[in-house]
Amino acid sequence: MDVKKLLLIVILFAAVKAQAQSDSTKTDSLLLKKIQEEMQQPQAPAAQGHAGASANPDISVIGDFRTLYQSYGKHNFDAVLNEAEFSFQSVIDPYARADFFYSVSEDRLTGKFSGEVEEGYLTTLALPAHLQLKAGRFKQDLGRVNPVHPHALSFIDMPDAYVNFFGEEGLKGDGVSLSWLIPNPAFYQELTFEATDVAAESPGFERSATNNYLYLAHLKNFWDLSANSTLEFGLTGIRGENLNAKITTVGSFDLTYKWKPVRFNTYQSFTFQNEFYYSHAQQPTGLVNAIGYYSLMTVQVGKRTFLTGMYNYSNAPDSKAFVQQSGVLTLGWLATEFQKIELETKYTTMNTPMAEFNFEKNYSKVSLRWIFVIGSHGAHRY
Amino acid sequence: MKIRNIAILLAAIIIGNRSFATIHVVTTTQDTRSITEIIGGNKVSVFSIATGFQNPHFVDPKPSYIIKLSTADMYVTLGLDLEAGWSPSLLTSSRNVKIQKGNDAYVDASIGVPLMQVPSSINRAEGDIHAFGNPHYWLDPMNGKIIARNICNGLEKVSPENKDYFEANLKTFNETIDSKLKAWNAAMAPFKGTKIIAYHNEWVYFETRFSLHIVDFMEPKPGIPPTPSQLVKIMKEIKENNIKVIITSPYFSTSSSDVVSKQTGAKAIVMATSVGAFDSIKTYYDLFDYDIKQLTAALK
Numbered sequence: 001m002d003v004k005k006l007l008l009i010v011i012l013f014a015a016v017k018a019q020a021q022s023d024s025t026k027t028d029s030l031l032l033k034k035i036q037e038e039m040q041q042p043q044a045p046a047a048q049g050h051a052g053a054s055a056n057p058d059i060s061v062i063g064d065f066r067t068l069y070q071s072y073g074k075h076n077f078d079a080v081l082n083e084a085e086f087s088f089q090s091v092i093d094p095y096a097r098a099d100f101f102y103s104v105s106e107d108r109l110t111g112k113f114s115g116e117v118e119e120g121y122l123t124t125l126a127l128p129a130h131l132q133l134k135a136g137r138f139k140q141d142l143g144r145v146n147p148v149h150p151h152a153l154s155f156i157d158m159p160d161a162y163v164n165f166f167g168e169e170g171l172k173g174d175g176v177s178l179s180w181l182i183p184n185p186a187f188y189q190e191l192t193f194e195a196t197d198v199a200a201e202s203p204g205f206e207r208s209a210t211n212n213y214l215y216l217a218h219l220k221n222f223w224d225l226s227a228n229s230t231l232e233f234g235l236t237g238i239r240g241e242n243l244n245a246k247i248t249t250v251g252s253f254d255l256t257y258k259w260k261p262v263r264f265n266t267y268q269s270f271t272f273q274n275e276f277y278y279s280h281a282q283q284p285t286g287l288v289n290a291i292g293y294y295s296l297m298t299v300q301v302g303k304r305t306f307l308t309g310m311y312n313y314s315n316a317p318d319s320k321a322f323v324q325q326s327g328v329l330t331l332g333w334l335a336t337e338f339q340k341i342e343l344e345t346k347y348t349t350m351n352t353p354m355a356e357f358n359f360e361k362n363y364s365k366v367s368l369r370w371i372f373v374i375g376s377h378g379a380h381r382y
Numbered sequence: 383m384k385i386r387n388i389a390i391l392l393a394a395i396i397i398g399n400r401s402f403a404t405i406h407v408v409t410t411t412q413d414t415r416s417i418t419e420i421i422g423g424n425k426v427s428v429f430s431i432a433t434g435f436q437n438p439h440f441v442d443p444k445p446s447y448i449i450k451l452s453t454a455d456m457y458v459t460l461g462l463d464l465e466a467g468w469s470p471s472l473l474t475s476s477r478n479v480k481i482q483k484g485n486d487a488y489v490d491a492s493i494g495v496p497l498m499q500v501p502s503s504i505n506r507a508e509g510d511i512h513a514f515g516n517p518h519y520w521l522d523p524m525n526g527k528i529i530a531r532n533i534c535n536g537l538e539k540v541s542p543e544n545k546d547y548f549e550a551n552l553k554t555f556n557e558t559i560d561s562k563l564k565a566w567n568a569a570m571a572p573f574k575g576t577k578i579i580a581y582h583n584e585w586v587y588f589e590t591r592f593s594l595h596i597v598d599f600m601e602p603k604p605g606i607p608p609t610p611s612q613l614v615k616i617m618k619e620i621k622e623n624n625i626k627v628i629i630t631s632p633y634f635s636t637s638s639s640d641v642v643s644k645q646t647g648a649k650a651i652v653m654a655t656s657v658g659a660f661d662s663i664k665t666y667y668d669l670f671d672y673d674i675k676q677l678t679a680a681l682k
Binding site: 382 | 433435436437440442443444445446448449452466467470471474475477479482483484485506510605606607632633635
């Protein structure tokens with residue numbers, strides 16, 4: 001059997017076995033004693049007002065409506081329901097939870113909708129040794145942007161380098177993710193290993209016709225600098241098959257500083273976030289070493305108002321000579337936790353004209369995004 | 383013989399450690415931290431995620447909290463979806479099966495609390511409505527006794543060998559609340575039925591316990607910041623009802639309360655919603671000492 005396949009099977013088997021240990025018959029002899037102790041416990045009064053509780057998962061629908069203007073092409077003004085995301089989230093049993101996200105999106109050119117399982121995964125809750133396993137289809141643990149659903153970001157257009165290396169949909173795959181909370185009492189450290197098939201179109205990686213899975217390792221470090229400020233530094237390494245059925249290796253780091261006064265955390269905040277990618281790709285023409293990065297600042301200027309500025313620089317994974325740079329300014333207004341409107345302007349310049357942008361070297365884009373949520377949607381990562 | 387002695391010694395050490403080991407408890411708020419410390423005494427070490435001057439609805443789920451949760455022996459939540467925006471994701475990431483919902487070391491402090499403002503239907507057009515009822519129940523000291531009972535039950539499950547110790551501390555806590563409640567009721571008695579304005583709908587349990595009457599809120603709907611038309615309405619209500627006090631919380635901006643206060647002459651005071659909101663509030667008892675002192679001084 002293929003060694004890589006064997007590895008996946010071993011990881012899954014070990015996880016299932018470790019969870020099953022919770023039901024070990026070794027504890028049976030203590031059961032009677034436990035029951036007797038339970039019966040002696042003072043009983044809490046009956047819960048009140050919980051009549052609405054049910055075993056149904058948390059269900060939500062998130063609408064992402066956009067209008068946009070771009071300075072190139074004949075069809076340069078548009079309004080689309082960019083995406084409707086349906087989420088179903090719940091614990092499965094005492095050992096695991098499940099999260100499903102089904103996305104229906106509109107093709108701007110045809111106006112037709114198509115749907116896909118954006119994510120659908122199980123997360124264990126009961127593995128020993130501070131381990132956690134995720135299995136299914138999921139957004140991979142790359143940096144700060146990739147694991148987050150777009151509606152939760154403070155900008156509309158994804159960073160250029162991110163799109164050029166991993167695509168609009170980012171890096172997601174079908175497979176397993178094993179993370180370990182490193183027992184470091186000084187600061188938070190989490191080490192993650194993932195093995196997946198690539199599940200979405202990506203300029204940097206492709207779903208292999210053979211057993212060339214995509215492997216990812218991520219080390220997350222997080223410090224509380226003070227009660228009001230935090231620093232996160234992440235390192236990621238990725239290896240997988242590219243569009244030419246050869247191997248691409250990506251090294252990446254992310255650095256994020258956040259300031260949010262605890263007392264007035266709903267009124268003021270500041271975020272400085274950066275991600276850098278280095279791609280080492282085997283191409284038919286030889287090795288291509290390309291880079292890309294973005295740097296952004298988000299300032300909360302009022303209880304409901306956010307201002308984000310971003311600078312982008314990017315090569316392409318198959319061309320170091322290609323250089324794309326852009327500046328982005330986004331103004332966001334949150335009506336409530338369940339509705340926000342963002343207005344964004346972006347100016348892009350490239351050294352090589354591309355058909356995708358009507359062979360314009362410089363272009364601008366103005367976007368308006370309206371995000372609205374109904375139902376109960378789980379919290380996003382910090 | 384030597385091996386047998388070593389085995390006995392090791393067993394004694396293990397049993398000894400179990401009896402005297404500190405129980406590490408993580409609570410979502412400072413109020414449950416204080417009560418856990420009172421009930422758990424020297425058997426517990428307690429860490430609270432939220433500070434006392436922080437809005438408990440909006441706590442950032444920082445990864446650093448996961449370190450505390452990963453090794454916790456017990457978790458205490460206020461429940462009723464108050465911490466829905468941050469508690470579930472932290473628990474999932476903790477990798478600590480003991481403290482997951484449904485297990486012995488997961489303590490929902492709201493169990494058995496007589497809830498108020500339980501909606502018959504949920505409609506977000508009415509603002510931030512809580513499906514299970516108003517979750518600010520710890521602001522009635524009598525509910526503190528129910529919280530303490532729930533925490534005591536949790537501690538006894540986690541550390542059954544210390545049951546008598548916890549029960550004794552619970553008895554002392556209940557007696558202290560009963561005793562202090564007499565003093566608090568006496569201080570508030572002259573103001574029975576007094577009309578006041580509040581910033582956010584989080585005082586209904588306090589209002590009911592001490593027979594106050596909250597006429598309206600600065601927020602037009604829960605979670606919606608004050609609007610000019612709401613402020614005009616509030617000013618009219620203050621004048622019509624001769625209202626003397628506007629109460630707000632440490633984590634809300636005082637700008638709109640100050641405007642109304644300036645226009646109407648009503649005093650705007652910042653009340654404590656949790657232990658630790660101000661330096662002098664060290665315990666659950668101090669919370670009511672502080673609030674009643676502030677309120678009675680403003681109403682005189």
